[in-house]
Amino acid sequence: YRQKEPIIHFILSTVVYPIRDIQGRLISGPLWKFIDGQGLDKFLHGHEVSQDWRRHGPTYRIWSGFVPEMWVKAHRPVILRRLSVLTRPEDVKSFYVDSAVHAKCTSSNGGWLFHQLLGNCMGLINGERWKRTRLEFNSYFINRAITEFSPQMEQDAAKYTQNLTEGSGHGVNLIHAGNISRFPFMTTAEHIYGPMTEKEKENLWLLGQRSLRLMGKVLSGGVYRFKVSQFLRPGTHQNLKKFDDEWTAFNEQVYNARKGRGQEPPFVHIWESLIKGKISKQELIQTMSEILFANLDVSTHVLGWLIIFVAQNTALQEELRREITNQSSDMVEFLSKKDSLLHFCYLESLRLRPFTVFTIPESSPMAKVLGGYRIPKNTSVVVDTLAINHNPEFWGDDSRDFNPYRFQNLSTKELISYKLRYNLFTFGFGSRKCLGQHFADVMIKQFLCKLLEGYKLTLPEMEIRKGTGEKSSMDTWVPISDLQVALCPIDSLL
Numbered sequence: 001y002r003q004k005e006p007i008i009h010f011i012l013s014t015v016v017y018p019i020r021d022i023q024g025r026l027i028s029g030p031l032w033k034f035i036d037g038q039g040l041d042k043f044l045h046g047h048e049v050s051q052d053w054r055r056h057g058p059t060y061r062i063w064s065g066f067v068p069e070m071w072v073k074a075h076r077p078v079i080l081r082r083l084s085v086l087t088r089p090e091d092v093k094s095f096y097v098d099s100a101v102h103a104k105c106t107s108s109n110g111g112w113l114f115h116q117l118l119g120n121c122m123g124l125i126n127g128e129r130w131k132r133t134r135l136e137f138n139s140y141f142i143n144r145a146i147t148e149f150s151p152q153m154e155q156d157a158a159k160y161t162q163n164l165t166e167g168s169g170h171g172v173n174l175i176h177a178g179n180i181s182r183f184p185f186m187t188t189a190e191h192i193y194g195p196m197t198e199k200e201k202e203n204l205w206l207l208g209q210r211s212l213r214l215m216g217k218v219l220s221g222g223v224y225r226f227k228v229s230q231f232l233r234p235g236t237h238q239n240l241k242k243f244d245d246e247w248t249a250f251n252e253q254v255y256n257a258r259k260g261r262g263q264e265p266p267f268v269h270i271w272e273s274l275i276k277g278k279i280s281k282q283e284l285i286q287t288m289s290e291i292l293f294a295n296l297d298v299s300t301h302v303l304g305w306l307i308i309f310v311a312q313n314t315a316l317q318e319e320l321r322r323e324i325t326n327q328s329s330d331m332v333e334f335l336s337k338k339d340s341l342l343h344f345c346y347l348e349s350l351r352l353r354p355f356t357v358f359t360i361p362e363s364s365p366m367a368k369v370l371g372g373y374r375i376p377k378n379t380s381v382v383v384d385t386l387a388i389n390h391n392p393e394f395w396g397d398d399s400r401d402f403n404p405y406r407f408q409n410l411s412t413k414e415l416i417s418y419k420l421r422y423n424l425f426t427f428g429f430g431s432r433k434c435l436g437q438h439f440a441d442v443m444i445k446q447f448l449c450k451l452l453e454g455y456k457l458t459l460p461e462m463e464i465r466k467g468t469g470e471k472s473s474m475d476t477w478v479p480i481s482d483l484q485v486a487l488c489p490i491d492s493l494l
Ligand code: HEM
Pocket: 122, 123, 124, 134, 141, 188, 290, 291, 295, 298, 299, 302, 355, 360, 426, 427, 428, 429, 430, 431, 432, 433, 434, 435, 436, 437, 439, 440, 441, 444
């Protein structure tokens, strides 16, 4: 098959999906690879290929299986300068003018097994189905709902961070991403399911690990793209079925337990929408998978990198501690502020380490001209977030350094409006923004506050030598760092 790759590439590029520029030249891009195209590389080696593929020009084509994905040169002013049309932010903005009618690509072009796990989740469905599903979850992730939940979140963060050094006396303790992942996971779960018993938490954690193992199979690609893998990989298929049944049963049990006790956490209302036929079982169950299991790696990645960056700078930690101690507003108000040093650190960490190098593919129902190429309607488009977030033309020569103070000169309006909108990827560009954005903001910043209140953070010499590059892992779809951070209890320093 390897020998036939150039022939298949030629046929796909010139006959099946030809894309040409105004002069009729074919678009460039890496060679189609048997059998996943670039569908796996963009997750597993995102960091490296992002650099490599840019040699194909500001807009090029990659393949996810047999489906073409356009990579739009992230820093749009560069593409757009060529066209001499959209060089200003407001012009760039107009590119997304139809984002409300964009469609997320079926199962993210991820193939059959991926479809079984997440093909019907909120983030990957479209139109009326998406509206109905989003409506059922939305009210639990708006500011009011988060404010109500935040005292519990604060308590949990305090307890979790205290326990990080339990058993180590007053000595220094090393932690890595794996030590913190249960916090965002359980916090999100308890926000939706209400307070959980230890047994429920353990069952949920184990289900999460099984879901991630199945995701590992998706990331091994090949036959799992096709339905025939049911017969060729019967073991995985049985695990999938078993996982699906037990995950559904878990949710049903949680509903019955809460209902039986007369409790009404968000999940009771969401499950009742299923009973009333407002959403389907698959939409509900897979959206819960998305929120909890797919997000486990996302939240761990975001929180892990924030801690690593802050650990590298003792003076910054002191300043953060002063800000936390001196803030006079209540905690949620402080955590929701967009002009605090804490927020700038969070934003800067998201900028340097966006959770995905290539965005979730989506298409427009309108034909477009991008980077000089005529892109037919309904073509999958992804954006290279590193090319945007590290672009020196916008961020300056220190674009790869952690410098939270760079945001200080922007007004609040600039921070949330057009100036950053297409120059910083965090929670999505278009109208399909992250459901949990405000929740994640508060949760992640809350954890860091408690960590800083309790500990001085440092990055040991041996970790600094490893460098703060991204790790590529075969079993996580997000490049989670394996660096260790040393925690030294503040009490022991007094
Ligand atoms: C810091 C952590 C997080 C980051 C960086 C993040 C980022 C994102 C991004 C980039 C998208 C895709 C937007 C698009 O395709 O345009 C998304 C979608 C989504 N996120 Fe998050 N997310 C985070 C945490 C969470 C949490 C805690 C939840 C829990 C509720 C959540 C739930 C969702 C859902 C349900 C969607 C699909 C939304 C839709 O299509 O309507 N996320 N997230």
